[in-house]
Amino acid sequence: xxxxxxxxQAEGAKSRPTMRHVAALAGVGIKTVSRxxxxxxGVSEATxxxxxxxxxxxxxxxxxxxxxxxxxxxQTLSVGLLLPSVANPFSSEIHRAMEDALAARGIxxxxxxxxxxxxxxxxxxxxxxxxxxxxxxxxxxxxxxxxVIPEHxxxxxxxxxxxxxxxxxxxxxxxxxxxxxxKAATHLISHGHTRIAYMGDRTDIQTARxxxxxxxxxxxxxxxxxxxxxxxxxxxxxxxxRLATLELLRAEEPPTAIFSSQNLVxxxxxxxxxxxxxxxxxxxxxxxxxxxxxxxEPGVTVIAQHPDRxxxxxxxxxxxxxxxxxxAAQTYVVPSELITRxxxxxxxxx
Amino acid sequence: xxxxxxxxQAEGAKSRPTMRHVAALAGVGIKTVSRxxxxxxGVSEATxxxxxxxxxxxxxxxxxxxxxxxxxxxQTLSVGLLLPSVANPFSSEIHRAMEDALAARGIxxxxxxxxxxxxxxxxxxxxxxxxxxxxxxxxxxxxxxxxVIPEHxxxxxxxxxxxxxxxxxxxxxxxxxxxxxxKAATHLISHGHTRIAYMGDRTDIQTARxxxxxxxxxxxxxxxxxxxxxxxxxxxxxxxxRLATLELLRAEEPPTAIFSSQNLVxxxxxxxxxxxxxxxxxxxxxxxxxxxxxxxEPGVTVIAQHPDRxxxxxxxxxxxxxxxxxxAAQTYVVPSELITRxxxxxxxxx
DNA sequence: GGTGTGCCTGACAACGATGTCAGGCATCAT
DNA sequence: ATGATGCCTGACATCGTTGTCAGGCACACC
Numbered sequence: 055x056x057x058x059x060x061x062x063q064a065e066g067a068k069s070r071p072t073m074r075h076v077a078a079l080a081g082v083g084i085k086t087v088s089r090x091x092x093x094x095x096g097v098s099e100a101t102x103x104x105x106x107x108x109x110x111x112x113x114x115x116x117x118x119x120x121x122x123x124x125x126x127x128x129q130t131l132s133v134g135l136l137l138p139s140v141a142n143p144f145s146s147e148i149h150r151a152m153e154d155a156l157a158a159r160g161i162x163x164x165x166x167x168x169x170x171x172x173x174x175x176x177x178x179x180x181x182x183x184x185x186x187x188x189x190x191x192x193x194x195x196x197x198x199x200x201x202v203i204p205e206h207x208x209x210x211x212x213x214x215x216x217x218x219x220x221x222x223x224x225x226x227x228x229x230x231x232x233x234x235x236x237k238a239a240t241h242l243i244s245h246g247h248t249r250i251a252y253m254g255d256r257t258d259i260q261t262a263r264x265x266x267x268x269x270x271x272x273x274x275x276x277x278x279x280x281x282x283x284x285x286x287x288x289x290x291x292x293x294x295x296r297l298a299t300l301e302l303l304r305a306e307e308p309p310t311a312i313f314s315s316q317n318l319v320x321x322x323x324x325x326x327x328x329x330x331x332x333x334x335x336x337x338x339x340x341x342x343x344x345x346x347x348x349x350x351e352p353g354v355t356v357i358a359q360h361p362d363r364x365x366x367x368x369x370x371x372x373x374x375x376x377x378x379x380x381x382a383a384q385t386y387v388v389p390s391e392l393i394t395r396x397x398x399x400x401x402x403x404x
Numbered sequence: 405x406x407x408x409x410x411x412x413q414a415e416g417a418k419s420r421p422t423m424r425h426v427a428a429l430a431g432v433g434i435k436t437v438s439r440x441x442x443x444x445x446g447v448s449e450a451t452x453x454x455x456x457x458x459x460x461x462x463x464x465x466x467x468x469x470x471x472x473x474x475x476x477x478x479q480t481l482s483v484g485l486l487l488p489s490v491a492n493p494f495s496s497e498i499h500r501a502m503e504d505a506l507a508a509r510g511i512x513x514x515x516x517x518x519x520x521x522x523x524x525x526x527x528x529x530x531x532x533x534x535x536x537x538x539x540x541x542x543x544x545x546x547x548x549x550x551x552v553i554p555e556h557x558x559x560x561x562x563x564x565x566x567x568x569x570x571x572x573x574x575x576x577x578x579x580x581x582x583x584x585x586x587k588a589a590t591h592l593i594s595h596g597h598t599r600i601a602y603m604g605d606r607t608d609i610q611t612a613r614x615x616x617x618x619x620x621x622x623x624x625x626x627x628x629x630x631x632x633x634x635x636x637x638x639x640x641x642x643x644x645x646r647l648a649t650l651e652l653l654r655a656e657e658p659p660t661a662i663f664s665s666q667n668l669v670x671x672x673x674x675x676x677x678x679x680x681x682x683x684x685x686x687x688x689x690x691x692x693x694x695x696x697x698x699x700x701e702p703g704v705t706v707i708a709q710h711p712d713r714x715x716x717x718x719x720x721x722x723x724x725x726x727x728x729x730x731x732a733a734q735t736y737v738v739p740s741e742l743i744t745r746x747x748x749x750x751x752x753x754x
Numbered sequence: 755g756g757t758g759t760g761c762c763t764g765a766c767a768a769c770g771a772t773g774t775c776a777g778g779c780a781t782c783a784t
Numbered sequence: 785a786t787g788a789t790g791c792c793t794g795a796c797a798t799c800g801t802t803g804t805c806a807g808g809c810a811c812a813c814c
Binding site for chain 3: 422423424434435438439441442466467468469470471472473474475476
């Protein structure tokens with residue numbers, strides 16, 4: 055039979071060897087092969103070597119999917135990771151940190167991009183559930199995550215990152231958005247600014263709202279009438295931020311400092327400032343650190359997030375849940391950090 | 405029985421419903437449920453609705469792993485992607501492009517980072533094979549990829565990206581490294597430079613060698629004695645590139661132009677030039693485009709690769725192979741592009 | 755010699771699904 | 785009435801592996 059099937063498949067796809075093939079070649083039972091491949095005790099050294107030899111000869115490899123089908127607990131040693139985009143630097147650093155933390159346990163990561171699309175979020179969660187991942191880490195974008203309640207209460211570990219979920223109680227790992235934005239405000243105020251503009255992302259994004267709240271509350275605390283604060287929101291890319299900034303700076307009584315709530319927005323602001331030759335006159339603090347920020351003219355002061363820590367922490371929480379931690383859901387806050395590089399330390403003109 | 409198991413598991417992990425549960429609730433056979441879930445024909449509309457209702461009520465979801473166990477061809481609708489690092493911008497753009505091309509077919513992507521570690525390459529390939537991926541896309545780093553020959557000849561689709569594999573004939577998608585580097589050389593020569601330094605990456609990386617070859621060959625063609633070309637290699641990060649550049653520029657007869665073979669090296673060179681106040685005097689062309697290159701002083705001229713096209717093409721080739729294309733292995737070359745921004749157009753001092 | 759104690763080992767069912775196949779029931783032509 | 789033809793449907797084996805369990809064998813002890 056073996057011969058038959060070999061000949062039959064000689065010119066096409068050769069099929070992968072199974073335990074049965076290894077067992078036949080080694081002259082043992084299939085269960086013994088299983089024991090050897092899984093490093094289970096109770097196999098004599100001689101048998102072990104025979105099986106190992108046969109398996110190498112056939113280039114045999116255990117089929118994890120088939121194994122976990124029968125195995126208790128059904129672990130697949132894979133998890134799903136849903137990010138705004140795998141190509142986004144912030145996301146990909148989280149991804150990397152998680153990978154490192156999970157690789158130690160032999161867990162592989164399915165990664166996917168959401169593009170701020172709520173439908174895609176649900177579709178991808180479904181796709182990963184169908185693959186029976188051991189856990190899910192996701193950046194929520196849909197209005198509510200209640201749709202995963204059935205799975206979550208069936209004990210599927212889920213950790214939300216960057217944004218807290220709505221409609222479900224589950225672990226989350228987030229940056230101290232409001233506090234970070236407040237730090238930016240304090241920093242600019244302490245350098246003499248009172249007319250500080252806020253350039254913000256789409257308001258349907260929770261972190262954007264938090265940053266705005268932290269920022270304006272801090273201005274209020276400092277005695278600056280929040281009604282006088284120029285606020286531009288709904289900026290989701292470089293170009294819209296650039297245009298909004300140009301408009302703002304050409305208006306009467308332009309701001310002497312700008313706080314931008316996100317990477318791409320910061321880039322747009324930088325472009326506008328440079329165009330108008332104001333890059334060394336108008337102060338700027340951006341939320342999110344970025345490559346080459348120190349090479350700008352002047353260097354760009356930022357509120358840096360720590361995607362590596364977020365990723366690591368998320369992975370640790372996920373592993374704890376996978377290992378059976380049934381404690382109450384909790385939100386973990388990773389502190390942001392002010393990094394001064396020049397642009398945030400410019401003083402207003404006399 | 406159903407009641408029993410519900411009560412039993414009320415306080416712990418509820419188990420996931422299976423087809424049997426759905427079948428029991430709908431009062432049909434298990435195979436009928438299978439037909440409905442897979443949109444197979446031959447089910448009356450009335451039965452279909454009953455099954456659909458039951459499956460929704462139980463929140464049932466098909467188990468892909470179990471399904472593909474029996475299904476012909478054993479497709480898992482997942483592929484493995486091995487990158488230098490998922491956090492590397494070049495890699496993550498490839499990743500994104502692949503994801504988009506594969507998502508249309510419902511294929512999920514396992515992504516992992518190699519960190520230029522040959523052992524990790526093999527370990528991760530093994531890990532993905534154990535998960536029975538339908539295909540593999542990988543950036544080779546090990547000296548030879550002959551170890552995947554058994555799987556490849558068993559019809560596992562494999563596409564190499566960025567670098568060509570060694571010891572195996574398989575599809576590859578790469579940038580025209582030598583041509584791109586030659587373009588950089590031509591560009592600098594046409595702007596009057598004859599003393600052009602080459603700052604290169606580790607020579608064990610194939611693309612680095614190709615870039616160097618293309619660069620020096622072009623200088624030779626232009627009549628520049630290659631023995632006079634300052635070459636610094638083995639630079640793998642910003643700091644080593646910065647130091648090498650400082651040393652080079654402080655030596656006698658410093659170059660009037662620099663070609664850097666890679667992103668991080670370019671950053672190091674930029675830092676050194678700025679430190680010495682030479683950023684507007686010494687010309688620079690870097691291999692690899694990067695964010696904010698146009699915001700530098702001056703803007704940085706680069707040979708841009710097209711990671712999005714590389715990713716898309718790799719995904720297309722992989723799908724073709726998955727669909728049974730048994731044509732000879734082929735290497736696909738994605739052309740690079742010269743983007744002028746200022747730094748590469750600086751002329752040498754008289 | 756009988757028996758208990760470990761240590762190895764393999765037969766068998768099961769995991770959750772799909773492929774195969776045969777059977778039941780209308781409908782329709784003869 | 786009889787047989788042929790389709791359409792639905794479910795019993796059963798099977799995918800590759802692991803859990804369970806019982807059996808065989810060697811050794812030591814009484």
